Amino acid sequence: MSVKVGQAAAAPAFDKAARSALGNTQLRHNVRNATDVIRARRAHAVAETLDWQQLRDSARAIKDHVLRHLAGYLEQFETACAAAGGKVHWARDADEANGIIVDIVRSHNAREVIKVKTMTSDETALNAALEAAGITPIETDLADLIIQLGADKPSHIVVPALHRNKSEIRRLFMEKMHLQDLGERAEDLTAAARRYLRERFLRASVGFSGANFAIAESGSLCVVESEGNGRMCVTLPKVLISLVGVEKIVPTFGDLEVFLQLLARSATGERMNPYNSIWTGVTPGDGPQEFHVVLLDNGRTGVLADAESRATLACIRCGACLNICPVYRQTGGHAYGSIYAGPIGAILTPQLQGMKHSRSLPYASTLCGACLDVCPVKIDIPSILLHLRHKVVKAHGAPLSERLAMKAAARAFSKGKKLESAQKLVRIAQKPYVHDGVISRLPGMLGSWTRFRDLPQVPAESFRQWWAKRQSKETL
Ligand code: SF4
Secondary structure, three states, X not given: OOOOOOOHHHOOOHHHHHHHHHOOHHHHHHHHHHHHHHHHHHHHHHHOOOOHHHHHHHHHHHHHHHHHOHHHHHHHHHHHHHHOOOEEEEEOOHHXXXXXXXXXXXXXXXXXXXEOOOHHHHHOXXXXXXXXXXXXXXXXXXXXXXXXXXXXXXXXXXXXXXXOOHHXXXXXXXXXXXXXOOOOOHHHHHHHHHHHHHHHHHHOOEEEEOOOXXXXXXXEEEEXXXXXXXXXXXXXXXXXXXXXXXHHEEOOHHHHHHHHHHHHHHHXXXXXXXXXXXXXXXXXXXXXXXXXXXXEOOOHHHHHOOOOOHHHXXXXXXXXXXXXXXXXXXXXXXXXXXXXXXHHHHHHHHHHHOOOOOOOHHHOOOOOOHHHHHOOOOOOXXXXXXXXXXXXXXXXOOOHHHHHHHHHHHHHHHOHHXXXXXXXXXXXXXXXXXXXXXXXXXXXXXXXXXXXXXXXXOOOOOHHHHHHHHHHHHHO
């Protein structure tokens, strides 16, 4: 089995990629503006939902229950889906999933596939596999279409083209859609995309989707979206293929009541997504007449086996943790080197494809805890980040500078006398760098710390010395 998450295995370490992203002021401006808008909308939608905390608790309880009984629910889903006329396939990894999908498309002699936005197919790099087989994938979600036409990479799990502004999109559409002129208003851009896609919707014989939720009791899938393109992809073609991560299971139709309220508000600040498509198997004369579900593992059972980080699989991909994260808001999504960016990407990518490739990601966080505060399923991302950092250090050791610093600190703290001597040394060494009571510029490697913040100086006397002096004054 070979697990992969897009191109993440070949991506540079986060700190290197982040450095170049920080130099791109246009990108930072675009990301800040877009996340500010979504955050404000989310805050408003959450504030008016009086049972918000109870909804979060319920969602987490459902997800924890499913993860404890996942095998049983997956089998229940398979039985119900087959009974309704669907066919379930099991894929251990990305290549196996892509192979199954390519074979189905080929068996219908189809040359094109229309696609609904799905991060899972970006995870398996499905588009590259389809193209290699001579099949053209057509992204129909506006943001994914922008990414596809620009040969770009997604930078956000809900708004993949969040790093692009309207003028950039206008230029891209004019070039790729061969348009002489195009307005810059959002309506002009969406109208151009609609014209470009409409004909493709009508001629495609195979549709492709992911799923936000897979309902075990009925074998149904649910996709939520805002543009209506998803509804067309899952209803117009003769054949429909859906790629679904095994963690997307919910036990009953009734559970959607909880998740649909949380997802829309957390993702886009809406009370409800404009389009909620739920379908079960096939119905003669109505919609696709052949329906395949590919259930994807690709490292998920490995995550499930680790009790301390298992909650990662409870994620409903709302993107709220990205919008609030101070690191993501500065670097944007590409620095994470994975299709899963932000705090959820920092814990999901290294766990899915192994810590060997993405060991810098658990450090892409200030551990401020804002992601936990907004997460609709209460995933304790900071604790999982610490757990993963511990794994990185255990497997690869800490960086040399950190090890030397810790050794020196251990020596200094081992005896009171040694600590006093160390303090004396530091008091002498710090003198040239102290201005107005703080150290604001250090030389060499230490300068990385003072480049962005001040360091308090070591005080003239330690607490112990101050206390001893006070005691002797009192006894006099
Ligand atoms: S971790 Fe939580 S906040 Fe982040 S995308 Fe997943 S559900 Fe949303």
